[in-house]
Amino acid sequence: AQTVTQSQPEMSVQEAETVTLSCTYDTSESDYYLFWYKQPPSRQMILVIRQEAYKQQNATENRFSVNFQKAAKSFSLKISDSQLGDAAMYFCAYRGFTGANSKLTFGKGITLSVRP
Amino acid sequence: NAGVTQTPKFRVLKTGQSMTLLCAQDMNHEYMYWYRQDPGMGLRLIHYSVGEGTTAKGEVPDGYNVSRLKKQNFLLGLESAAPSQTSVYFCASSYPVGGGSNQPQHFGDGTRLSIL
Numbered sequence: 001a002q003t004v005t006q007s008q009p010e011m012s013v014q015e016a017e018t019v020t021l022s023c024t025y026d027t028s029e030s031d032y033y034l035f036w037y038k039q040p041p042s043r044q045m046i047l048v049i050r051q052e053a054y055k056q057q058n059a060t061e062n063r064f065s066v067n068f069q070k071a072a073k074s075f076s077l078k079i080s081d082s083q084l085g086d087a088a089m090y091f092c093a094y095r096g097f098t099g100a101n102s103k104l105t106f107g108k109g110i111t112l113s114v115r116p
Numbered sequence: 117n118a119g120v121t122q123t124p125k126f127r128v129l130k131t132g133q134s135m136t137l138l139c140a141q142d143m144n145h146e147y148m149y150w151y152r153q154d155p156g157m158g159l160r161l162i163h164y165s166v167g168e169g170t171t172a173k174g175e176v177p178d179g180y181n182v183s184r185l186k187k188q189n190f191l192l193g194l195e196s197a198a199p200s201q202t203s204v205y206f207c208a209s210s211y212p213v214g215g216g217s218n219q220p221q222h223f224g225d226g227t228r229l230s231i232l
Binding site: 106 | 223
């Protein structure tokens with residue numbers, strides 16, 4: 001079974017600074033997908049960024065980028081130029097490549113606060 | 117565009133009562149999922165479905181039943197509610213995975229359920 005570990009329960013960043021959220025995972029599959037989801041106080045689950053394991057290039061979405069290290073099974077999220085609206089809980093998630101493994105396996109989440 | 121709609125948004129039950137949570141999606145997705153979110157636990161999969169008329173158990177299925185009679189609907193039932201089932205429940209849907217198609221899961225806004 002796959003597992004996702006987010007070892008930092010909380011982090012804080014100064015507005016306009018950069019912060020990196022860590023995530024590691026364990027799997028025996030060679031192909032899979034990784035995601036970061038954001039959950040603000042409104043409780044919505046918002047997709048931030050996604051990465052296909054077969055792609056070597058790290059995904060980027062505006063101020064959000066990942067550092068994907070397949071051999072180390074590490075998938076960290078970097079938020080540049082942090083904004084007050086980035087304050088939320090962030091979940092790292094793993095998804096397998098076939099139907100039976102299409103479910104998302106989530107980490108326990110990290111609460112990010114942004115200081116003005 | 118509605119996306120994934122969960123009904124109800126809030127509910128309070130007494131121990132032993134039964135209820136059904138409804139999830140409806142209008143994106144013609146094959147796959148649908150029910151998760152529960154508890155503090156410090158992330159989201160955990162209860163049951164999922166890869167197509168109309170098919171369901172499968174997830175990580176924490178005990179005490180829940182599901183049905184997928186129509187492609188667009190996925191029902192989650194609690195036959196005899198217990199305080200341990202107090203949680204926030206999320207429904208999600210997606211296209212099939214595999215073949216290089218990295219379609220993310222789309223989430224509903226959640227249902228907060230309290231069992232007294």
